[in-house]
Each structure stands twice: as C-alpha cells, then as structure tokens.
Amino acid sequence: MEFYVEKSCGKARAGILKLPHGIVHTPVFMPVGTQASVKTLSSEELIDIGAEIILGNAYHIYLRPGTDVIKLAGSLHNFMNWNRNILTDSGGFQVFSLSELNKIKDDGVIFQSHIDGSYHHINPEKSIEIQYDIGADIIMCFDQCTPGDADRKETLNAIKRTEKWALQSKEALERLNKENNKKQSLFGIIQGGIYDDLRIKCTEKILNIGFDGYAIGGLSVGESKEDMYRITNLVSEHLPFDKPRYLMGVGVPEDILNAIEAGIDMFDCVFATRSARNGTAFTRYGKLNLRRSDLATQFEPIEKDCDCYACKNYTRAYIRHLFKAKEILALRLASIHNLRFLIKLTEMARKSIIEGKFQEFKNSFLSEYKIS
DSSP: OEEEEEEEETTEEEEEEEETTEEEEESEEEOEETTSSOTTOOHHHHHHTTOSEEEEEHHHHHHTTOHHHHHHHSSHHHHTTOOSEEEEEOSHHHHHHTGGGEEEETTEEEEEOTTTOOEEEEOHHHHHHHHHHHTOSEEEOOOOOOOTTOOHHHHHHHHHHHHHHHHHHHHHHHHHHHHHTOOOEEEEEEOOTTOHHHHHHHHHHHHHHOOSEEEEOSOSSSOOHHHHHHHHHHHHHTSOTTSOEEETTOOOHHHHHHHHHTTOOEEEOSHHHHHHHTTEEEETTEEEETTOGGGGGOOSOSSTTOOSHHHHHOOHHHHHHHHHTTOHHHHHHHHHHHHHHHHHHHHHHHHHHHTTOHHHHHHHHHHHOBOO
16 A cells, blocks of 8 residues: 655645555545445446445455355455455444444454344454455454443543554454465554543554554544544544544545544545435535425436436436335435535545645535535
C-alpha cells in the first residue's frame, strides 16, 4: 500500500491511496457489502456509480459461505466478480451489535451464530486469518467497540483489550505475510468512547505498535453529534499526516463533511442502502420520502442534476409506484441513487480541496441541505 496527500485545505486532505486492485482517490466513501454483496446491487452497478473500494464483513463471510469457499474461488474479489479494492471489517463491530450472542474475554470472543446457533471462538489471530483468506486489500485489527453510553470502567477495559488485540493482530499478519510471501495491509483501530483522555491513551498505544493506516472506531453508536465531532477532531490531530485515516461506520452527509474538515480520508456506512430500502432518498436539500403521495405525478428525477442511472432514466412518480407496489426495482434504484449521492459528495469535496475551496463548498452544501 502507498498513500500520499496530494493537496490540503486547512485540515481537509485530498489523497491518493494505491492498493493491489487500483487507485483510490480520497476522501472516499466505501459502500458496505456485508455478505459479499452490496444489497440489491451488482458489481457492475457499483463500478458505474464510481465505487473504487467496498467493505466486506469478515464475521458474516466466515459464517456464510465460509472461508474455504472463498479460498477455492481464489479470493473474495473473484467470488463476487469485483476487480477493485476491498477492505474487511474484522468482526469487532459485531461483538458490539450482536452483544446478546457474544461473551467477551481477554483472549477473544465466544459467539453464537445468528444463522444456526453454533458456537465459535474468534480472537485476533483467527480474525486476521479469516481476512487474509478472504484476500482483502486492507485488513482491520480485531477490536472491542463500546456503545455510546458506556461508562468509563467499561470503556477502559475495552481499550485495554483493543490495544492487546492490535499487537496480536499485527504479529499474526506478519507471520502470514512471511509464510505466504505476500503483503496485505493492516489498519489499527482507536477506541475510547467519548472520553478524551482514553482516546488519547489508546491513540498513543496504537501508534506505538505502528500500522499502515489508522481507523477511529466506536463512533456513530449512540453518542451525541457534538461528542462525535469532538472525538473525531481530537484523534485526527494526533494521527500521522502520511497515513490514511478512516472513520468507521459514518455515512450521513453532514457527518462526512465535518469529518473531512477534521482531516479524515475514508468512510463507510450501511445507512445509505438501508435508507434506500426503507424508501428514503438523499438529495442536496435533505432526505426525500419516496412514498409521499405528492410524488405520484412528479415526472422528474429524484434529483435533477444527479448523474446516477436511476435519475437519468426514471421519475419520482415511477419510483414511488414501485415502492407502493412493493417491486424490488424500487430498492435497487433508490440504492443506486443514495450510494452515488455519497460517492459524488466525496468527489466534490476532493475537488474543492484541490482548488483550495473546501470551506466554501461545505458551507454552501450545508446551507441548502436540511438536516433531519
């Protein structure tokens, strides 16, 4: 992996990330393909909307179809016919989101499959092995994510595990790279909840271990917007300039712009596709309910100047009809639009950084965008 900052505008950065499956231009939004698929969309459609990298989830892919199948296919890229880059989530977030099925210990997590009820044990070594077998271009360390309202004691215990597991993750990947004579990149994850001193403590520990890039985890998990923005700024200020910075699980337009302003390079979130499947489209004026009755005779695209396939070919009236008729095409068209909206947002942010006009771009966008 190679990364360099092409241009800065304040703290905002336009970068180039070179990976085995092509160049990624940052800031970048990564669509989430949890189960080796971005829900309702084909790989060809992802290319058409400008996706340069997507996210796959090690936990879900490990359970189904299983890493043995992925290895036989050659890689996750081959399996899903995706010839661009893939970043894999280690499964640490599932420790948080599926907490009723998990038991966390210092040596890893015992969890019960949500598919068949079988029990599994994942530790840093196992997580790295799964992601390595998947063939990810960027692998994430195994970590423990805490909820937004976690108390100080719970958060402190989580960062101790995160720090310990980060070192074990790095050692595991170094062994695999040496044994197989190939190099896959590894990002460290910084936890610490909403506690400034714990975030700084965790940042220092993760930096001392040393990684190819750094992620801020444990945000957008129930904390306030003010806390999210404060912690993002705080941690970003302590990260090395020459390494990519990834804010995990954030995909709301105003949150992306505020994080870019703080110096973040990479984003992912299921919010865009989940909102689409629930009948909500993103527009420059805010969210649009695609089931609204007044759309029934609006023969214009979701967004007039949008270059996505849905907006170039279909009207609000037709897409509303599809939702009311419960046609699968409704979910697909709305997902195409929402993902293109966020990818285009990061493309425009990048252009404004290169032109030295990011603040003007952000202010102009948010002056029209209705936050709900």
